[in-house]
Amino acid sequence: MIGPGTFPVEPWHVRETGLDLTLLGQTESVFALSNGHIGLRGNLDEGEPHGMPGTYLNSFYEDRPLPYAEAGYGYPEVGQAVVNVTNGKLVRLFVDDEPFDVRYGELVSHERVLDLRAGTLTRSAEWVSPAGKRVRVRSTRLVSFVQRAVAAVEYVVEAVGEPARLTLQSELVANEAMPAQRADPRVAAALTSPLVAVERDSEGTSATLVHRTRSSGLQMAAGMDHVLEADGRVTHETRTSEDWARSTFVVTAEPGRPVRLVKHLAYGWSAQRSHPALRDQVAGALSGARYTGWEGLLREQRQYLDRFWDAADVQVDGDAEVQQAVRFALFHVLQAGARSEGRGIPGKGLTGPGYDGHIFWDTEAYVLPVLTYTAPDAARDALRWRWSTVDHARSRAKELGLRGAAFPWRTIRGEECSGYWPAGTAAFHVNADVAAAVERYRVVTGDDSLEQDGGLDLLVETARLWMSLGHHDADGAWHVAGVTGPDEYSAVVDDNVFTNLAAAHNLSAAAAAVRRQQDRARDLGVDLEEAATWVDAAKAVHVPYDERLRVHQQHEGFTRLPEWDFAHRRDYPLMLHAPYFDLYRRQVCKQADLGMALFWFGDRFSEEDIARDVDYYERRTVRDSSLSACVQAVLAARVGHLDLAHDYTYEAASVDLRDLHHNTADGLHIASLAGTWMALVQGFGGLRDTSGELTLDPALPHGISRLRFSVRWHGCTLRVTVHHDEVEYEVHDGPGASVRLRHAGEHVTVSTGAPVRRPVRRRTPLLPRPQQPPGREPAHRAPAVS
């Protein structure tokens, strides 16, 4: 846990005012910088102490074996794990002859600030060496959103009181020794020394190291060069070895005359290009960075973020904590997805090695809804990546005896890397989640280029998968047997409601796409007859319902299972204290599952059903997954429990700023961070789009006095300002721009210069505020967390 005072509440910064070495792993994740291509954990400049060193390149991975005590047909035997690549953020400092290390001497002050508008991490320290020499160090680090291959560090040292001889060693280090990993199965397996030296080069104060991975055979290059500003004599030398390059600068600093080093970093990797090509690519990127200069990089960074915040910012008046948290969340979602460009968005972004750096359904189901409404180009790129892996998905479907394409539960490059099929391969809903993201992109942006460039094919391939997974019973109802839904405390069940409805949505969307693009569909061998069978199956989809309890069953038979014995068994997360067999056989949910069905396909349920279902599953959902609180926030808002929704919003927002799941050290929970936006915009804003139109139906909890957010819709930006009684809709996209939406059931058109105000629909909950399982009440706002 991270205590409530660790990061003071500020609207645009995450500031750490001291340095708690026991929280280094967590703060390295919180302070990670990334542009979706390069990721730098927030390690101290001097490298030590650390929680875990981390430098990542999106999709740069090493193979790892997937062992089985008892093997089976179709089990993947080779997994993929993100690699800690050459560390370029290292700047070591010697004051006279003593290394600057916060564990020695006296650390007079230490502050780190993540600036969400500047896109920088700044560190300020004042330190007295064991020999009594005092210095001030201030470093600023950025990973450029504009120059995708570039990162940079500005490192400023000032002697205080008396002169000091300063030695700065700026390094590139490959194959860093990694700390032992914990036994928690969620933590990725360690990969020791995965990089093999290929080439090294240095000239002046610049150096480049080229490496390749031992097994997967990917090549990468890291380069650095430097600008040193100092009074007086400076010497420098640069040396390289197989696994390191080091530029050393020695200077005598007079008090009040800071020494300033700017370090430019560039990274590149490829599975195909030669190492000379990679080496030159990195040199080119360094040249560009030098040309731009440190101030230029800072300026570009801020301009990029200004544009982002203009479209994406969410203002939460009345709750400063959630205000800070949602901006922190959006910043990291942007970092994860901004420049991934043809690569996936991993569950932890590029902030840590958790989950082996894999991409899950989180991307399409949690991250892309946010990006589609705030940075649609990034959403489109992520879906293009997914489509680029279709050959693996086709092979996998064939291997499994299925038709179409079966996208992996977890992967880096596209191959299934799941080593436990009941919670991996069997979770076929990932295919419908991908299809839904494709359809959402088209509906929200009005851009059909994606559909024409792979999107139709993807819808067709997933529709065919569902047709081979589902079957009709004797009464004509369509079922999907033996698959796993979102809730990982159930597995291999029949007629999971979310899966069934998502499959039906996939089938309907595919059929509609075929009707729109009949010529292209014919090229894929799809005719209207085949599409008609999809529509038939979708219409006949079975949704299990318990007539006696008057609630839907998460899956067939769920409400007849024994209950979890919360009176005696409440060590959370349950999965670390109970076997799957017992979790699977009881009415206990790791995360929202039927709730996902109510969230995505709410139009298919009556308001009373939603209220009763929410009440039933609230009592049985332990939120051992970080994917749950945000969905429960949206549903609580939907059924009128606005304060409960607020609590869940706070929980989703705090998952990493408070380390609620005790594993922030392994990387941030990007989906839960995206969920903060979902909770605010889809919960309190009441945003929905499944009917194909933009629907809003806002309402605020007591603790939020005003909520303002923007969404992109068909190229326009709709600004929504919600008060307790009234909501205002605005468009500022120039003459003629307008957005048509449905407010609380009423059709409304909003045009530039013609804002629309409407009263907020009052919510009256049908049922009292539900209880959660003991010990699993949502993390409270203004909490007394110790």
Add this chain to the structure above:
Amino acid sequence: MIGPGTFPVEPWHVRETGLDLTLLGQTESVFALSNGHIGLRGNLDEGEPHGMPGTYLNSFYEDRPLPYAEAGYGYPEVGQAVVNVTNGKLVRLFVDDEPFDVRYGELVSHERVLDLRAGTLTRSAEWVSPAGKRVRVRSTRLVSFVQRAVAAVEYVVEAVGEPARLTLQSELVANEAMPAQRADPRVAAALTSPLVAVERDSEGTSATLVHRTRSSGLQMAAGMDHVLEADGRVTHETRTSEDWARSTFVVTAEPGRPVRLVKHLAYGWSAQRSHPALRDQVAGALSGARYTGWEGLLREQRQYLDRFWDAADVQVDGDAEVQQAVRFALFHVLQAGARSEGRGIPGKGLTGPGYDGHIFWDTEAYVLPVLTYTAPDAARDALRWRWSTVDHARSRAKELGLRGAAFPWRTIRGEECSGYWPAGTAAFHVNADVAAAVERYRVVTGDDSLEQDGGLDLLVETARLWMSLGHHDADGAWHVAGVTGPDEYSAVVDDNVFTNLAAAHNLSAAAAAVRRQQDRARDLGVDLEEAATWVDAAKAVHVPYDERLRVHQQHEGFTRLPEWDFAHRRDYPLMLHAPYFDLYRRQVCKQADLGMALFWFGDRFSEEDIARDVDYYERRTVRDSSLSACVQAVLAARVGHLDLAHDYTYEAASVDLRDLHHNTADGLHIASLAGTWMALVQGFGGLRDTSGELTLDPALPHGISRLRFSVRWHGCTLRVTVHHDEVEYEVHDGPGASVRLRHAGEHVTVSTGAPVRRPVRRRTPLLPRPQQPPGREPAHRAPAVS
């Protein structure tokens, strides 16, 4: 596959008349000798060529890691694997200076005979060396049923035509190099060099090697000594090394003057005793063997087997193949269980390393019914072994959050060694199978000593397990959710009929035992109130039934699942060509499962239900498990499809003599061999005991003219002779001995000297002979197998 001509049909022998090197692995299993304590694969005396060398000591194992690509709570991390111990059956021969190796020179003739009455394996070969020297070799091997620690080899060589210098090397070899294992997941993982030398000793022509396992820390000793009979000068020397001991004899053999070597072998192992104690134990066993001498060992062996066959033989007139097969089967069942004495009976006995040498439910559900009726002391010993592991079972239950004791799905020493929980830990029915075996032993023998010595406790502990596994629904019905039944093509299901009924049987039996032994029960903390809850649950047990199809559901929802696409997918065994996820979600059964419920608990079903259920599941059961054919034989006989039952009997009987599952090389299928007896005695004999009384209801198929078998009942031996029209019941246990039984519903008492004859009840099948899945018709009698 083993072709039909490989072993000529003979009533009391399994004879191989040539030597097919491609079948060496299979014949080594078929010709394996064992007494339940020591097991020797039928390797050639000279060791090479081989399929797989194999010498085993019951329960002597090495640890092996159980790795997981994704770990989970409660997964066993250390497995156990049977070890190929020091090979003492090696006798190498040099003729002049050329080694006798069937791959070189000319093998004029080669025959091996397993004599089922003598309990020996005899090999006769005539060979011409590459240099033209001709010899006859005849070796006979036995593992003594009477002297549990002893095996012996008689090795006779005769020069033909001209004299030859013969060198015989008789050896003990530890850590033999093993061939690479196949990729089939059923094959045990290889264990290389598991033995560490502890001590060695030799004197004269005797030698002893003591080793311990590297990780599990068990110690074993193997000793040999020799008697050589030869004319003329003999020299001998004995040398030892860490991993081998070798006695060499050199002699010049004149034509017509055979040279005869008798090699005595002794083995011992212990987890607790010191290595001097083990060394002396082996020396003592060798002394005893020498004292008895070769002819004495042969005589004891035959006497032991005469007694066994007198009580256990099954005569099958009219079908010579099944006649041979059932004796082969009973011989190997006896070998597996005869002298295990405090150790378990592994699925493959001591005939090969398959399944890591593990013990499964096969023991209690397939092997012990046979032993209970034919060699009840062996059955009692096996159940005492199971009870001796209860502390592991109690710990396992606790770890899983359950009460009572949870016996392992697979183990050697008692710890759960299953690395795939859906088909391991979740198969809780093993506990009810163990309880049923305890209850069966009491019912059949009338001996309550087992119940008083652990049996009550076992029934109580398993009953408590079931009470913590099951639950009542709102209507009061009792369910068991989320467990796996016998069919391994379904897993983690609700209300598996066999599991539910077996659990109910366990609960009822435990309650009855508590009523019988109230004082002892009180010591266990059980009162009549607790026992009453068991009876209530047992009475309320839910048995899912499909009203529309009018068949029982193997588990809740089974009959609503999609069918297997046999038109396109019929590569057997299916599990090597399809993922579990697809097998689990379809109406396809690896093996009889609902059938096991009909078999064991037939009294609970109407005759019409049984007929309809058999018909339904016959069409969906692919028999990819060797545990199925025998059960299907019993059921087919029950519903009047006597010729189908005969076909299944043949298949169960042929599983290893024909290598029907293509893995006989890894060891025999002891349970299927036991199933041959079940098919004949429980199928055609109509033997049942679940009501607590001995019930018989015989009927023969066209292909069997007379069936005679004996069963032990309450200390008497009932001989049953079945003709097509009439059955005769006899008792020969002296004055006053009598057996009360129910013949086809009628109570009958049979006494010594007063045989009873009754007409056989005619069977009229309710439904036509059912179809099996394509390509899965039972292996036919008099087959045209190529």
